[in-house]
Amino acid sequence: MERYSLPTPTSSPARPTRPVRQSQGSQANPNGPVPLCLADEYMMRIAPGWKPADETRLNRLLAFMGADTPDKRNTVLTGFNASAAEVIQRGGVHVIGVKPKPGDQNVYNIRIPDSALAIRMWEGGMGPYGQFCLDFYDVDRKVSVNLPPGHSLHPATVPVPVPVPVPGGFQGQGFVPPVRYTSMNGGPLGPGYPPPGFPMALNPPSFQAAASLRSWERNMGLRAIPDGEEKWMLPQGAYITLKRVGHPDVVFQIPTLQPAFVTLQPQMGTL
Secondary structure, three states: OOOOOOOOOOOOOOOOOOOOOOOOOOOOOOOOOOOOOHHHHHHHHHOOOOOOOOHHHHHHHHHHOOOOOHHHHHHHHHHHHHHHHHHHHOOOOOOOOOOOOOOOOOOEEEEOOOOOEEEEEEOOOOHHHOEEEEEEEEOOOOEEEOOOOOEEEEEOOOOOOEEEEOOOOOOOOOOOOOEEEEOOOOOEOOOOOOOOOOOHHHOOOOOOOOOOOOOHHHHOOOOOOOOOOOOEEEEOOOEEEEEEOOEEEEEEEOOOOOOOOOOOOOOOOOO
16 A cells, blocks of 8 residues: 655644655646645545645635644644545545546547547446546547537437327227327338337437537536536446537447446246
């Protein structure tokens, strides 16, 4: 288990006693913010883009924890660092949604036809919740991008056959009228019928089918999303439609991971 050093109480504000180790995916630079407590040092290591507390924010936090006078500050900070070290020793915190590091092989991708963009899908800590992270990626520039103009993601639906009464059928009570099958758009059975094995029940047609899927950032009310930070969380196995202005729709599927638990599977055959 990795060991962490703690600041030694002094008369001046305590700082880490060693340089901060940045993860490969972090955009921090040597001249960037310096963590003033172990919790921020740890978060900067595992969550690229994490901004540590400055002196003012840290002092407010320590005052809330009991450092109501300057002479108590270092004692409270040492206790706060000890608590953070205990959490780290127990496995740390569960971070979700962090984008893949360069060269990460555990990323699924789909190239968008006639485009320099691709769709990336990765577990991103969402496996326990049965979901995958998704974003758009510029293959030429090797950077993730926010939702491109003219693009939108939607739940994929299919024209499921619906029964239509045949004229002249029995209409009396207790009788089921004869029916023929037609597609949702009224066309004949055949082209409107879903292909064999298509999981109709996964994304049943509804009035919500036309609504676009919103990213985490937009659902949180962010109006100005930093470049390349937008992401979506979608259920494993779901079928998704990518719509683009001036291009045909593209239907793709979110990957499915083997669950961590094992269930009893039914067997086909006579008993």
